[in-house]
Amino acid sequence: MVKVDLFSDTVTRPTASMRRFMCEADVGDEQQREDPSVNLLQDMVADLLGKESALFLPSGTMCNQVAFAVHCQAGDEILLQELAHPLLYEAGGAAALIGAVFRPLVSPDGLYTAEQVEESIRPAVHYMPRTRVVSLEQTSASIGGVCWPLERIQQVCAAAHASGLVAHMDGARLFNAVVATGTPARDFAAPLDSVWVDLSKGLGAPVGAVLAGSRDFVERAWVFKQRFGGAMRQAGIIAAAGVYALRHHVERLADDHQQARELAAALAELRGVSLDVDRVETNIVIFDVRGTGLSGEAFASCTLASHGVRFSVLGPYSVRAVTHLDIPPDGIQRAIEASRTAVAHRPG
Numbered sequence: 476m477v478k479v480d481l482f483s484d485t486v487t488r489p490t491a492s493m494r495r496f497m498c499e500a501d502v503g504d505e506q507q508r509e510d511p512s513v514n515l516l517q518d519m520v521a522d523l524l525g526k527e528s529a530l531f532l533p534s535g536t537m538c539n540q541v542a543f544a545v546h547c548q549a550g551d552e553i554l555l556q557e558l559a560h561p562l563l564y565e566a567g568g569a570a571a572l573i574g575a576v577f578r579p580l581v582s583p584d585g586l587y588t589a590e591q592v593e594e595s596i597r598p599a600v601h602y603m604p605r606t607r608v609v610s611l612e613q614t615s616a617s618i619g620g621v622c623w624p625l626e627r628i629q630q631v632c633a634a635a636h637a638s639g640l641v642a643h644m645d646g647a648r649l650f651n652a653v654v655a656t657g658t659p660a661r662d663f664a665a666p667l668d669s670v671w672v673d674l675s676k677g678l679g680a681p682v683g684a685v686l687a688g689s690r691d692f693v694e695r696a697w698v699f700k701q702r703f704g705g706a707m708r709q710a711g712i713i714a715a716a717g718v719y720a721l722r723h724h725v726e727r728l729a730d731d732h733q734q735a736r737e738l739a740a741a742l743a744e745l746r747g748v749s750l751d752v753d754r755v756e757t758n759i760v761i762f763d764v765r766g767t768g769l770s771g772e773a774f775a776s777c778t779l780a781s782h783g784v785r786f787s788v789l790g791p792y793s794v795r796a797v798t799h800l801d802i803p804p805d806g807i808q809r810a811i812e813a814s815r816t817a818v819a820h821r822p823g
């Protein structure tokens with residue numbers, strides 16, 4: 476039985492107040508653009524991100540696919556970090572749905588550079604793919620939730636724009652970066668041609684994401700929302716959760732970051748666990764258990780069996796914890812106890 480679920484911030488369940496707010500939502504036919512709650516959510520996100528327009532979609536994955544579909548023709552190339560979500564976890568969507576190819580940029584710290592972008596752009600010759608998009612992930616999830624500093628984003632986007640590329644942000648955890656750095660969301664979003672935020676991660680809504688950009692971009696995105704089956708009907712019921720989350724769950728992300736730091740500091744003290752505490756900037760803690768004599772699987776099975784604490788296993792020795800609003804008050808303490816127990820039971 477899972478009692479403390481650190482598997483991901485996607486496991487959050489809507490709070491009682493969020494559910495009540497959803498129940499009372501004004502609704503209409505979203506596909507006809509007549510759902511007042513969806514329209515309100517889209518306006519809120521456009522405003523927060525300083526963009527002309529925004530579009531409600533069922534998931535962050537669909538936001539990436541719709542954005543790539545607007546930006547690319549078949550055969551075009553998308554530059555992105557080597558462990559980025561669209562490359563690893565979207566079932567090859569850009570290739571299957573759009574015919575675009577990915578070019579992974581090697582950057583162990585999760586943040587590639589403007590120079591890497593410049594060096595990767597292909598010359599305009601008929602036998603090469605056209606490099607079309609740079610895509611960056613805020614925060615960089617597979618690297619442990621590190622934040623792209625504003626200046627680096629500006630440099631990367633300037634390099635892209637100078638060569639006629641467009642810049643896209645997968646902002647699954649953009650608000651974590653906003654809260655961690657104090658940089659307003661609209662400043663992060665300003666250099667990007669398209670940017671989306673997820674409502675169903677740290678913000679605690681059950682479903683949904685919102686993609687923003689220029690009016691023209693969003694009008695073209697509507698076509699793919701429809702084509703991919705993402706145009707809904709009385710979607711205000713779920714959009715209301717997003718409205719509620721934006722009003723009540725953004726600032727509290729600081730608590731998740733504090734809990735992640737607390738957990739990281741305690742894990743780093745355990746013999747055989749290796750972890751750079753300074754790299755824990757937001758709500759993701761990735762650590763290596765090789766030195767304990769346990770595999771990642773064995774570590775995670777032990778914490779689950781002994782204390783009901785669920786970690787996720789990323790690799791043979793790599794384990795991840797993600798903090799969020801659904802962790803019980805003593806959850807981090809229990810996670811620390813569970814980790815101590817696991818390490819103490821390492822094989823002789």
Ligand SMILES: Cc1ncc(COP(=O)(O)O)c(C=O)c1O
Nearest residue numbers: 534535536537560612616645647
């Ligand atoms: C960085 C990143 N991008 C995109 C996604 C996809 O979002 P969704 O689960 O809403 O499709 C995720 C989900 O975990 C993610 O972590």
